[in-house]
Amino acid sequence: MPVDSRFFASVGAVTLGKWAEMTGATLMGNPEAEATGVSSSASAQAGDVCFYEGKPAEAAQISGQALACLVRPDAAEFLPEGVAALVCDAPRLAHVRASRAIYSPRPLTNPGEQIAENASIHPAAELGHGVVVGPNAAIGEGTRIGPGSVIGAGVQIGRNCRIGAHVSVQCSLLGDHVSLASGARIGEAGFGVIGTSTGAEDVPQLGRVILQDHVTVGANSTIDRGAFDDTIVGERSKIDNLCHIGHNVVMGRSVAIAAFSGISGSCIIGDGVQLGGRAGIADHVKLGPGARLAAASGVFRDVPAGETWGGVPARPIRDYMREVAWLSKQTKARKKDT
């Protein structure tokens, strides 16, 4: 999808010829075609340059919308019709470095400036002492923002929101009646690391956070912006303190998440899901609507709708309980024997 220019400055559209030059890749396609975005290979849309490092033959399955794809030589021929190939040896690293050259996060605020001149703040919004608002941000009617909070460049906040002290929001769009407790961190860069010959590098994070109406986020919780796409929290979802929602997570409505729970990148969480305290979910996992996780569970596989799972690795709660009881019985029996 196109990178949102409210949050990221760019050098503008970049021709595929220029992409080839920046990455050292060999272009199989039209050098004059203009790229207007970057994306993952699964979700590429028109104008996007993506990358692919999987099995060569499976390159056929990437999004056929992509304008171009950085690929290894042996995968180039398998790309869908109409997707230009940018052939190189390290596609992901090339994509990372070019993305970093093309897009850069706008600074939260202008140096030294408290309220940007062109910020749009409704007269019936209330700002605590020391609140800082970046350029092009907007704050709606009836919204209250606690002392010291920072609303970054381009952020849009709806009406009647309640924002505590020392909250920071960037690269985000918030609906109405959103509550953010003190110290919540909305829209920070997701955790992406790539190994290189000179050591680990951060992967640019060019997406956003969308918090729908009536979302509540607890104290010191963090919701990272997407890598390319958006991290989305659905209407009326309620998140406790010290939780973490990773990049690209898509969460449904009325989800309830207790303290210390963590949802790794790109998970899909259905409506009405409930997480006990300290539940953790590995990346790319799906929880069906109404699924429930017991406290302290760790999920590495998809959980079907309506089921309750527990344990690490999580399995259906009855299986988990049976295992716990059986193990206890075995060792108690042995204790008696001796």
Add this chain to the structure above:
Amino acid sequence: MPVDSRFFASVGAVTLGKWAEMTGATLMGNPEAEATGVSSSASAQAGDVCFYEGKPAEAAQISGQALACLVRPDAAEFLPEGVAALVCDAPRLAHVRASRAIYSPRPLTNPGEQIAENASIHPAAELGHGVVVGPNAAIGEGTRIGPGSVIGAGVQIGRNCRIGAHVSVQCSLLGDHVSLASGARIGEAGFGVIGTSTGAEDVPQLGRVILQDHVTVGANSTIDRGAFDDTIVGERSKIDNLCHIGHNVVMGRSVAIAAFSGISGSCIIGDGVQLGGRAGIADHVKLGPGARLAAASGVFRDVPAGETWGGVPARPIRDYMREVAWLSKQTKARKKDT
């Protein structure tokens, strides 16, 4: 207990007639009686309106001090003598919505105001740049508050406290020699969610936090205020970074809690309890004095005084260790067989 007017504004005493009108409940009792507080059914005191959704016959066991109780039709007759019944189909939701209409948290501070005029700050207290102090707050002699910290309306802080940067404190009373590391969040709303026909709603949190003398709280840790009652941390208890103490927890003296530990709502933690890192305790659990939890344990049952437990679900540490060793031995044996 009465809602503390330093932290919550109210519409004043509300007659039971008015409660019936607000909730649509049928009143069995004196419509002129005045309610002065809200509470849980277990801890209701004189003047309080509570709610009950348990088994009808057990309604007899709620606090007989309550002025009135929202109950379902089949439980009304079992309420203790003298407790008026407010009969309706969804007592908890009715209680939530009426509470929200009657009480509202006072804003942390007045909009734009740095130090409230009527705040009482001892001349020998030291405030860092950007500290914000709300109306009616008090800060004692010799206390130092780091840059940017926010002391909310009505908060009382004793003498010789050490408060770091970007700390926020609300709805709280602090003793002397209390240390709060940077980013600690004291007195945020506890996590309470209720399902309704239109989705999840937040439950009002109308209690306080009490931190006794010499309590230490680590960086970015959170201690939520009670739902109706107080969250209490006893003298000389020491809490590490990134810990969470839920609403209504009552913690004794010299409790030590290592990083990432979490104590869910309404737990009772005895004097001298020690929690290893990432210990988690489910709600309403009691830990006897001197109990110890191994790192990474998850407790779902009461732990007797002086015992050490470990594992998830936690059990006595010897049982846990025996199970771990036995399981390892079984599978190693099988490995050899094959």
Add this chain to the structure above:
Amino acid sequence: MPVDSRFFASVGAVTLGKWAEMTGATLMGNPEAEATGVSSSASAQAGDVCFYEGKPAEAAQISGQALACLVRPDAAEFLPEGVAALVCDAPRLAHVRASRAIYSPRPLTNPGEQIAENASIHPAAELGHGVVVGPNAAIGEGTRIGPGSVIGAGVQIGRNCRIGAHVSVQCSLLGDHVSLASGARIGEAGFGVIGTSTGAEDVPQLGRVILQDHVTVGANSTIDRGAFDDTIVGERSKIDNLCHIGHNVVMGRSVAIAAFSGISGSCIIGDGVQLGGRAGIADHVKLGPGARLAAASGVFRDVPAGETWGGVPARPIRDYMREVAWLSKQTKARKKDT
């Protein structure tokens, strides 16, 4: 090692005679010898006073560099040649209390002062609104600091760093290209508690944090300063949100640590180690270079270089997976039988 006077004020060098007087210990050594630092018994250097409470005969193994050591009567004779004995009944407590009397952390900033006059801020550094900088702090060329962040007294920050909103840094030295996301807490006091006859007391934390070039720290993560020595994060190590690095941890290069991971005090983490989400490591554990921990693992023993471990307590991942599978199979079989 000597306590860094940029971060801690001291009463100056203290003679062993004075140490004896302060602690009530009996000195076996030269009362005129001057102590210039405090340390643990393992890492004591010239001029340091340390303490020892282990088995008497093993007192011979403490650092022979120490100027003096607080010991129990039965261990005094075993100290290495040239280490003066300060004989008392509670060596650690005596050390704690004397350290507290001799050294005190400098306040983050002067009361009310935003930018200390003698702070050294490069003209090409950019500071957001409300940034506070303490005395003797230094901020390098091209570094950007987000709104409201607090840079404590004496802190040194290199070039081209990216620091978010509401970050606090104290007792720390940062290299170039360091990124700290919003709400990160660098250099807070580590968690040290000692029991006394009147209850728990905090142990002074007199070390520093060193973040080498290209280190990235996620939102609301915490890295505590050392107790006596330094907490060190090596070049290009990448730390996700809501992680905790305890006092005295020494971490190598290009280490990657996912959300909620915690490393307890004095661990040694080799180059290129990778931690899945919510991995926890008990204190004093060593992870060899290239070791990997599965998500949700809890490590209580050293992990050899290059190995992948999982589970709680963590063991080699194959053993762990075999146990999980075997347990599941046993209980499923029993289920069929019944």
